[in-house]
Amino acid sequence: MSAEPNAINQKPLVDRSSMPRLARPYRSALATVVAGFVLSAILFFLVLPTLVIVPISLNTAAYIDFPPQGLTLRWYLQYFNDPDWMAATFFSLRIAVATSLSATVIGTLAAIGLVRGNFPGKNLLHALSLAPMIVPHIVFGVALYLVFAPLQLTGNFFGFLIAHTVLAVPYVLLTVMAALQRFDFTLELAALNCGASRTRCFVYVVLPNIAPGVAIGAVFAFLASFDEATVAFFISDTGGKSISRKMFEDIDFNLTPVIAAVSTILVAISLLLMATIQHVKCRREL
Amino acid sequence: MIGQALTLKGIRKRYKENLAVNDVSIDIDAGEFVSILGPSGSGKTTLLTMIAGFESPCAGQIAIGGRDITPQAPNRRNIGLVFQRYALFPHMTVGQNVAFPLRMRGIGRAPTRDRVKGALELVQLGAYEDRYPDQLSGGQQQRVAVARALVFEPPVLLMDEPLGALDKNLREAMQFEIKRLQSKLGATVIYVTHDQDEALTMSDRIAVMANGNLVQIGRPTDIYQSPVSPFVADFIGRMNFIDCDYLGSEGGEGVVLLAEGLTLKTPLPGPIDQAKIKAGMAVRLAIRPERMSLVQAGSNGAIPGRVEARIFVGSFQLFLVRIKSRGNPLVQIKIAATGEMPVADAGDEVGIRAQTAAIHIFPGQGGQ
């Protein structure tokens, strides 16, 4: 540092006293208000679509009407009483549950193999197993359609199951692999040292600790199937139609508030499931 | 000289129910090196945070060079701060890091370049200007942090346990460096640490804090030799504590009863404790291990005891002796190793002596 006498320490190096003293707090207050306004607008934009369908579903008018004229549950009743809607709903539910089960089993086993295993091509398989998340659903959907259609396999339960399991497995893989990697490996070494065999070690020590991760993966798999619209669109037909395909068709040809009612139910299911997961995650605070 | 005086008056900070800093007042002279020493939770880091301006005190005033800075925002206080983990900006080179405060003050390119060079030369890192922080070792990052804090010549420099992450040898070298810089620049430094050795070796004065209170402030020798409470006595250096009863004063000295028929001469209670220590009350004696000596068992005026262990620590020996007084406490005696045979062995009966002047007397259990 220079040897010159330091006049600097008498006052701050930048003389901010030249700025008008009053303007500063007002300027920052104004900036804060504007920022708050902009942020609120963006947040409103984020939730607006989800929120707007709820009053539509409860509106007495038969056409899309806003503001709603009166409250009624008739669109929900119509949904529950309509055989087509119910068929689609149960079809989707069955597939989602089956997908959840199969994806969880296949995914958990594979996750263990990928994290703990040692075999050639491990990294390649890892990348490949995440591929369904990367490939656009339209490509996969059309590819499946081109395979199923000639074989009359559209609308088939097992066709759907395979398709959705492929789409859901990456989610299970990610969550279970993360849980396995977070798991403190020295616990396993301690168990081995205490005399447990490899299998018992896994069942008594590892599995209980990764169970929440597996459960969360199962829920992700369920939603990945239940909410999925693109692939389901292409492999549905009159014999087996997913709820998303039916929604798609009705939006094009039969736009009534029943769709809003169905939408509200779908949103409620998704948000409730994810909120439960969030709650479980927070409580465990992994 | 770049340092200015720093005054803390009645600083108080409360977090919900927790009184983190309770009515702390300190006057620091320009160019002084003051350590704030205390265990974790003592409030020392909170105090530093308030001086830097990241938190406001609930009550009290902070002044630099006579100017009240309490209401000022942290970016306008012009105080140097060295963080515990350096906080070097990873996306800037060493040179850009050190130039940052000058840029914020609108100093032109040429003078900035010169001052950055000068600051880096000061910490002996002149060749590292274009490196990035993650290419530097811990000690080097430390020095860059110091350079960045000094480059704008602040009147006061705060350091928050800056050497905690370094290994022992490097820490000692850095302590020496920091002192050298401080005396060369005449900077006022407030140095927060929990390491009492560091505080003792580096400071002009030490402020000891516990539970948010300033317990004692003074020169290192005063703190070491005249601790004002058992806490301070124990926090700085090793201390032996012996509980006994105060019998009264006799000929300008105090007399305590250690056990049946065993008395000891002590200094009179200090002015603070005089009110609390009366004849018949329990008191606590504090004696440094190096101020006690081992003598033959049964010697006149010696406290009897039995050696439980003898520990060789290189330059000295440590004897753990169980003495025959109330509670049978274990005391440590520190004796310089002289190359001769050990003074006593485990199992030996011995006597312990301490000079009256080396004994500190405090109120018994319940007193601070």
Add this chain to the structure above:
Amino acid sequence: MGVSARHYSPALSLTLIFPLLLLLLAGFLYPIGLLIKLSLFNPDLDFSSYRRIFEQPLYLDVIVRTVKIGLVVTAASLLAGFPVAYAMTLPKSRINTIAAAAVFIALWSPVLVRSYAWIVLLQRNGVVNRIFGELDITPAPLKLIHTEGAVMLAMTHVLMPFMILPIFAALRAIPAEYVRAARNLGADRFSTFLRIILPLSLPGVFAGCTMCFILAIGFYITPALVGGPGTLMMATVIGQQATVLLDWPFAAALATVLLAVTLVLILVFRKTLSFNRGFDNVG
């Protein structure tokens, strides 16, 4: 190679991953392989489908439009999403909880539902037009739906959470000490944001932009519902060719082009994407 407690034997590992391998081969690689084959062989090696894509102006237009919409949507998501990500990191609990809740709701509402909601909002007698009508802002209902603007708006809404989450992760990773250090060294809040927070958030920004763009060019649902004949994107054209016009080889070619572009983008930008630590950020 010695035996390690840490790893399972190759035999055991292969058994564990076998179901996944089978699933991927039969259920994923086979259909896609068939798709590619169909685009090339008809039954002999034939590039006519690909030539059609790149020679006919209609399809070139579609490609250009898809890229354009992708870029616009990515930029809009960045502009609108960054403040939200920043709000999610603010220490005052109310603001960041509200922001996090809004992102949560947007992210986990099914895409189909959200797209349908945009129809409800933008259609001729939809919410927006009704409100404009009540307030006499415009004389006649505006044509909002089935326009390119509607597609961009709806897609921005759908993709914003995928921009917000990586940026949030990057912002959250910035140690609070850097901000304090900058303030102590004399930077006001604006300078601190510009010189410290913004540069250090860039990995998240890049990850978010990459993800958004890749998702945008392959999107089907939203453009199909909200768009119209004048707003054809790659995905809608593919769907049309496959199910309506039944020109399967051509649909396969279009799909293969889209797939190839996606893969190339991912390979080129995989470094930025690897910042995004997968599902820990989501949900």
